[in-house]
Amino acid sequence: MCGIIGYNGKKNAIPILIEGLKKLEYRGYDSSGIAYFIDNQIKIFKEKGRISELEKLLVDDKPTIGIGHTRWATHGKPSKINAHPHRVGNVTLVHNGIIENYNVLKEELKKKGYQFQSETDTEVATALIDSLYQENDNKLEILEKAKNLLKGSYAFVIMFDDCKDTLYALREGSPLIVAKSKEGNLVSSDIPAILEYTRDYYLLEQEIAIITKNDIKFYLNREEVKKDMLTFTHDIKTASKDGYQHFMLKEIHEQPTLIKNYLDYYFNNLDLIPDISKYEKIYIVACGSAYHAGLIGAYLIEKYGNIEVKVEIASEFRYKKNFLTANSLVILVSQSGETADTIASLRLAKENKAYTLGIVNVVGSTIARESNQVIYINAGCEIAVATTKAFTLQVLTFSMLAYKLLKKNDSQLSQEVFSDYQILSDEVNKLLNFNYQEIAKKIAKHHDVFFIGRLIDYYLALEGSLKLKEISYIHSETYAAGELKHGTISLIEEGTPVISILTDITIYEKTISNIKETKARGAYSLVIARDNLNINQDIYDDVIKIPNLSDLVTCVLTVIPLQLLAYYVALELKYDIDKPRNLAKSVTVE
Numbered sequence: 256m257c258g259i260i261g262y263n264g265k266k267n268a269i270p271i272l273i274e275g276l277k278k279l280e281y282r283g284y285d286s287s288g289i290a291y292f293i294d295n296q297i298k299i300f301k302e303k304g305r306i307s308e309l310e311k312l313l314v315d316d317k318p319t320i321g322i323g324h325t326r327w328a329t330h331g332k333p334s335k336i337n338a339h340p341h342r343v344g345n346v347t348l349v350h351n352g353i354i355e356n357y358n359v360l361k362e363e364l365k366k367k368g369y370q371f372q373s374e375t376d377t378e379v380a381t382a383l384i385d386s387l388y389q390e391n392d393n394k395l396e397i398l399e400k401a402k403n404l405l406k407g408s409y410a411f412v413i414m415f416d417d418c419k420d421t422l423y424a425l426r427e428g429s430p431l432i433v434a435k436s437k438e439g440n441l442v443s444s445d446i447p448a449i450l451e452y453t454r455d456y457y458l459l460e461q462e463i464a465i466i467t468k469n470d471i472k473f474y475l476n477r478e479e480v481k482k483d484m485l486t487f488t489h490d491i492k493t494a495s496k497d498g499y500q501h502f503m504l505k506e507i508h509e510q511p512t513l514i515k516n517y518l519d520y521y522f523n524n525l526d527l528i529p530d531i532s533k534y535e536k537i538y539i540v541a542c543g544s545a546y547h548a549g550l551i552g553a554y555l556i557e558k559y560g561n562i563e564v565k566v567e568i569a570s571e572f573r574y575k576k577n578f579l580t581a582n583s584l585v586i587l588v589s590q591s592g593e594t595a596d597t598i599a600s601l602r603l604a605k606e607n608k609a610y611t612l613g614i615v616n617v618v619g620s621t622i623a624r625e626s627n628q629v630i631y632i633n634a635g636c637e638i639a640v641a642t643t644k645a646f647t648l649q650v651l652t653f654s655m656l657a658y659k660l661l662k663k664n665d666s667q668l669s670q671e672v673f674s675d676y677q678i679l680s681d682e683v684n685k686l687l688n689f690n691y692q693e694i695a696k697k698i699a700k701h702h703d704v705f706f707i708g709r710l711i712d713y714y715l716a717l718e719g720s721l722k723l724k725e726i727s728y729i730h731s732e733t734y735a736a737g738e739l740k741h742g743t744i745s746l747i748e749e750g751t752p753v754i755s756i757l758t759d760i761t762i763y764e765k766t767i768s769n770i771k772e773t774k775a776r777g778a779y780s781l782v783i784a785r786d787n788l789n790i791n792q793d794i795y796d797d798v799i800k801i802p803n804l805s806d807l808v809t810c811v812l813t814v815i816p817l818q819l820l821a822y823y824v825a826l827e828l829k830y831d832i833d834k835p836r837n838l839a840k841s842v843t844v845e
């Protein structure tokens with residue numbers, strides 16, 4: 256979603272703000288802007304479209320303090336006027352998040368004489384802070400008051416006209432980090448924007464940060480507080496393309512190393528993977544791909560742990576009747592750890608006394624901090640909007656949760672699975688080298704694609720289809736293979752691509768019958784199948800073979816061709832793979 260950068264130091268702020276915004280592009284945006292102090296006045300530049308459009312407007316100033324923003328439209332269409340920074344009276348700010356009570360506030364502010372140019376909730380928040388400033392010029396008091404009046408989620412970086420050497424930052428619900436560096440002090444919504452200058456940062460929580468050229472101070476209830484500094488420990492390359500054409504391709508190729516590191520770490524620290532057998536009810540709650548990882552996870556835990564698991568979409572779970580008790584376990588899966596609906600589900604679970612376990616990538620994120628326990632997937636920065644490496648490591652985490660249960664129940668089988676884990680990284684590597692381009696060319700010609708599978712293969716198919724839709728804009732549907740006959744088969748025409756997943760040895764023959772039904776109606780059939788299955792050539796036009804290992808490992812392998820197929824189809828269609836239209840990396844609003 257939106258991105259924030261702020262700089263206060265001795266260098267020219269403009270290139271630092273622009274480079275910072277470019278590092279945040281991956282979050283998704285449709286307009287951008289910067290504001291800075293120069294010659295005792297504030298200058299604002301903003302434009303619809305890519306940052307390159309904004310750059311065309313910039314002039315040759317050398318300010319040393321400023322703020323910048325990439326906006327992903329929520330209130331009001333993408334336009335210059337709705338873009339940030341917003342300025343009202345003496346206040347200029349950038350904002351991530353959504354102010355839920357902005358309509359009520361807007362009416363009250365209109366009565367005080369404020370007029371609004373944009374359709375945004377942000378302009379209302381700016382006017383609110385300005386109206387508080389008219390009554391009191393103590394900035395901490397103003398911002399504490401604003402916190403009490405604003406409902407919703409926000410991260411703000413603010414400049415006041417009478418305070419030309421200071422930035423103010425505060426947040427609720429949307430992340431902000433603050434960092435000191437030799438080049439000056441920085442504030443940002445995400446780590447990649449600061450990594451060029453420092454690896455050390457503070458995670459803003461309830462405090463207000465006051466950022467001057469030489470110092471950063473934090474205040475809570477107007478008292479100064481000390482905060483612990485965090486350090487970004489991953490390879491800095493995780494935030495760069497490292498020679499690859501796209502972040503997505505680079506992140507796919509990082510997987511063998513990440514998987515190896517993950518398994519080495521967790522097999523040496525098996526206590527960090529909890530035994531989840533003691534709970535009466537287990538829920539997995541997440542959104543999007545993380546939800547698909549949850550579906551795969553539930554399958555593995557049910558099969559190998561013999562425990563029933565319910566999987567819920569977070570935006571549904573938070574509003575439906577719940578049956579949570581103190582004996583329930585709620586597993587929240589989130590790469591960013593900041594997805595609004597997943598956070599709300601976590602809080603709901605805690606209100607109902609359930610135990611919460613976060614499976615999270617971003618260290619120190621809201622879900623990581625608020626869950627009773629967290630398993631970090633250690634994927635490093637994931638920049639491409641379409642998740643790949645984080646998804647794979649989420650699946651691997653569920654595989655480990657199921658493995659832990661299996662180890663208790665069947666030590667011999669668990670020993671075999673252990674051997675499979677040892678070769679997983681190498682097998683992933685081999686799958687990276689298949690020639691997906693030729694198949695991708697065939698799929699790229701079509702407007703509709705179908706994915707089918709049963710049980711775990713259906714859940715894997717859901718993720719394959721989502722990946723394809725997200726970045727290639729080809730419409731695709733996923734069906735539990737047995738459901739095709741109940742309506743959808745009417746859509747199969749001569750040449751329609753049907754991608755079938757056949758790795759579940761207990762059910763693949765049934766899926767083969769369904770593939771035959773689609774082939775009989777002219778479908779182009781791509782089969783992604785476990786190597787050892789008895790499959791006749793008449794059911795496919797193309798086939799991709801997955802090594803025959805335990806289910807706990809094969810599911811991780813099956814993800815790889817699905818990711819690369821989506822990637823190469825989008826490449827063939829020449830789309831902006833790392834920044835698909837309308838999508839945001841981290842969905843911090845409902």
Ligand code: F6R
Nearest residue numbers: 543544545589590591594641642
């Ligand atoms: C798809 C994708 C999204 C996310 C979803 C949840 O490629 O990335 O579907 O999986 O928005 O995000 P997190 O995992 O950050 O909670």
